Amino acid sequence: MTDISTPRPRAALFVTCMVDTLYPGVGMAAAQLLQRHGADVVFPDRQTCCGQPAFNAGYRNDARAVARHLIDVFWPLVDGGDVDAVVAPSGSCVAMVKRHYPILFEAAHDIEYQRRAVQLGEVTYELTQYLVDYLGVADAGARCPGRLAYHPCCHLLRELHIDAQPRRLLSSLKDAEIAELPNADECCGFGGLFALKNADISTAMGRRKVRNVNHSGADMVVLNDVSCMTHLNGILRREGHSCRAVHIAEVLNGTVEHATAERDSPDDR
Amino acid sequence: MTVDVGAAYPTRVRQALADDALRAALDRATEHLRGRRAQALAGVDATRLRDEAHAVRRYAIEHLPDLLEQLEGNLIANGCQVHWARDAAEALGVVLEIAHQNHVKDVVKSKSMVTEEIGLNDALQRSGIDVVETDLGEFIIQLAGEPPSHIITPVIHKRLEDISEIFQTKLDTPPTDQPAELCDTARRALRSEFLIADMGISGCNFAIAETGTICIVTNEGNGRMVTSLPRVYVAIAGIEKVVRSVEDAVLLWQAASRNATGQDVSVYFSMSSGPRRRGDSDGPDEMHVILIDNGRSRILERRYGDATLCIRCGACINICPVYREIGGHAYGRTPYSGPIGAVITPLLEYDIRPARDLPFASSLCGACRDVCPVKIDLPRLLLDLRSDIVERRAAPIAERVGMRVYSTALRRPAPYRALARLARRLGRLAALLPPLKRWARTREPPRFAAKSFATLWRERGRRPGEGAAE
Known part of the structure; x- marks a missing residue:
């Protein structure tokens, strides 16, 4: 090694x-x-x-x-x-x-x-x-059964211009089907303090994203920021959808089932 | 109109979000305009067009005093009368004075946001002068008694069925779902207005310094009628509209057309370089150009100069996910909405405070920066404005206190850990606190983990065989 x-x-x-x-x-x-x-x-x-x-x-x-x-x-x-x-x-x-x-x-x-x-x-x-x-990884070497949609988070995409890397790693997953997310690069509406200061607009934007996620037929929407993940899960859970937003690290590490189960434990509802 | 532009910001937003017809109209129109723009740019070297358009605007702003003097000289040489206006009141005074001297009773207007900015229609009507908007969209909202909700497509907030209803009430026409029929009705109504008008008023897209020419970009031909039919023509131009040459104006015309409406170029490009000369078959007897500052030099003096690069194409508005949910009227009385509106509306005023909510009406997603044809870093300007507003202590007190607690706790590890422990203990109760309540009303709040990452990492390090831990 x-x-x-x-x-x-x-x-x-x-x-x-x-x-x-x-x-x-x-x-x-x-x-x-x-x-x-x-x-x-x-x-x-x-x-x-x-x-x-x-x-x-x-x-x-x-x-x-x-x-x-x-x-x-x-x-x-x-x-x-x-x-x-x-x-x-x-x-x-x-x-x-x-x-x-x-x-x-x-x-x-x-x-x-x-x-x-x-x-x-x-x-x-x-x-x-x-x-x-940096490390030259082309294959994450993990398995993720299910239909995944990728949501490019705004700062990742437009401040850092990172898009190909996460997509390449996701496409290397075994047993994963990548779903097309309509209007994928439109903001999810989190925006930091915006989510509180302009809670109604933020929610409207999040609901639009959720509609698109549902339209894609994905079981999971994968993203690189837990802030946007929190926002989308907040809406997905409140509105009773089964789809979850998951962080790409857990997906690539093959630890996502554990993570979802932990988040949605029975005392959750 | 369900959004009251005079109401407070939270009310305007609530009204907009509750209006399903408005949101359906916005959805349809923004999606359409986004698609057209993408198509129009796919056919050209978009990067080069953007670089060149930026360079042309940058040159103009950096040489503003010289170009304005050159413009004034050439306009006068062409037989125009040039007026300088420091603010809205001065500009309105000039227009009313010209109208008075020429015994003007009827004015026709071409679509112009700067005249909305200074409240021209109201001022004329108060002086007993009849004003008719001749751009189709503007004509419709004038009938409806509403301000524009978009700088390019002022009636974007209405669906076809809404427009048919306005025509039924105001023009006594039968209901129709045919846009062409509505157009015909408007054309008939406008024809007689053009023929009786004493004065035409337009804005200005580009003012060419080296030839003394006012350019307006239109699609319906009404602009040309406004600038050439009535005996008096008045063009009102923000001082930032000046460009160096015909070539520069033509380049910006192309950039504006492709980015605004997805056209290669607009249907009309009207260039007016003076009143009718001896032997000309048409044209106005008098041409006046009002060059108005109204806060623009203040923007230039401060760190917001890049906002004056704007060519008012509306691409940032069409791509904005916030505008898409709330529309233009939610931005208030300003004709400028979306990201560019959130930047210039507070800056055009002497006092930032009345419009202080606007720079915060953005998730800072950056889509506007990516589409801007002259490369204005709109998120950066929004961030700078936010900082200005906070420094003027114009932010809510609870928020200021919250931020102080945040920065005091998080600048050191121990208080950070203590705050995290407290939050963990509060658990779901935290969602009852006022700021988080706003989250929890529509979204499930996240839960604090039983053990932080730092704790897990430390514990993991103690167990052998768990890999390299520090």
């Missing part, structure tokens, strides 16, 4: 606050995927959040305070050569680090943190991007 001449890549897992507190199974799946496909995983346990909720809502001072902490946790590992990459099972949080941190610190004329943010952003990857582009 391990080759002495080329050491295994080392990835620091940025698990994200939502995965940490709501969906640890997604984090475990991400870590296992990385390990199975040839990377060593480091989990810096002082990590919290990327600051996106505050940034998107316009609270840049609050966002900077949280962002500085993330940089303090991950940047030394990168700068010191302890890890080659930072990997997160989220397009949105990665977009925050790569695309918005530089803006955040530039606006505050914080040159040192801006420099660190740029340096950190260069080696920060979304999970499927890292698996395909």
Whole structure:
């Protein structure tokens, strides 16, 4: 397995606050995927959040305070050569680090943190991007019986331009049938604080997505962000649909049945 | 109209979401326009068109004072009268003065959002002047007594059956489901208006500096009638509408047409370079051009200058998933809706506050940035505006407190863990708290995991044979 001449890549897992507190199974799946496909995983346990909720809502001072902490946790590992990459099972949080941190610190004329943010952003990857582009994974080596629809999350698709990687990994799944999702790249309506501030519009958008998911005939809608997953499952469950939104890490890791069963335990209804 | 544009933002949104006819109309129209745009761009080098259109607009904005002076000089040389207006009141004053001097009783108008922006129709009517909108869509909503709900397709919020009903009530025509019949009715009604009008008023799509020419992009031929039939023609142009050359204008005409309505070019492109000259068979006796600022230089001075690159094609509106649910009237009294409207409506005003909800009416999905023919980074402008609004302390107090709690807790691991433990203990009760209640009304709330990932990872590390853990 391990080759002495080329050491295994080392990835620091940025698990994200939502995965940490709501969906640890997604984090475990991400870590296992990385390990199975040839990377060593480091989990810096002082990590919290990327600051996106505050940034998107316009609270840049609050966002900077949280962002500085993330940089303090991950940047030394990168700068010191302890890890080659930072990997997160989220397009949105990665977009925050790569695309918005530089803006955040530039606006505050914080040159040192801006420099660190740029340096950190260069080696920060979304999970499927890292698996395909960095580790060269072409086949997830997992099985997933059922009909899957893929929903490209907006920040993954339009901030990071990641689309081929998750689709390639999904198409490698054994026993999986990939369903065509109508208007797949239309937003699910989550949008962070938007989901609360504009709850009715957000719900209307989510219902439209759910209609499209149902139209595709999929048993599962697979996506790369647990935020959008929470939104869609909130509507799917409230409206009594059997289809579930699942995170791509669990699908690729073959641990999705366990995860769904856990979420929909009998005391749920 | 079920959406009251004068009501508060939450009311407007609620009214829009409850209107099934409106939402059916929006669905149909946005889907159609998206499809047409995609088709029109498939036939050309869309990337190159976009790069060039951006460059042309960028040049114009960066050379605005020089181009405006050149434009003024050439318009005057062509025999036009040029007026500068700082704001809506000054522009309205100029129009009324011109109307007064020429004893104007009847005005015909070509579709123009800048005249909606300054409330021109109201001002004219208050002075006893009759105004008729001659664009078919504008004609319909004028009959219905409504403002436009889209900058390109102002009557997008109505279905065919709604329009037939308006014509039955206002024009006393029999019911019909034939668009051609409705068109004929409108054409007949408008013909006589054109013939009696003393003054034509249009907006301006492009004002060409090097030739002193006002260009308007239309599809129905009504624009040409407005600019050439009445004795007086008044064009009102935002100062950002200036472009360098005929070539630049033609390029933008193509970009606007393909992105707005999915046409290679619009049916008409009317260029007016002055009043009728000796020997001309037609044209107005007088041509006036009003160059209006009304907040545009303020946008340019601040960090929002890119918003003035806009060529008003509406592609961002048609692709916007928020607009698609609520339509244009939910954005309020402004004629500008969708992502571009959410950016410029608060900026065109002296005070951001009255329209402060609009920059938050976006999920920041980024679809608008991808379709913009002049590459305006609309999500970035929305984010900057949000930050401006928060810095002016115009955000709700509960939200400010919430964000402070969030950032205080999450900038260190220990309070973060404590907050997560608290949330876990609250469990489903958390969904009763005011902000989360808004989630739980229509969506099942997620449940906090019994053990966090950090805990699981630590425990896993203690057990041998479970792989590399740190």
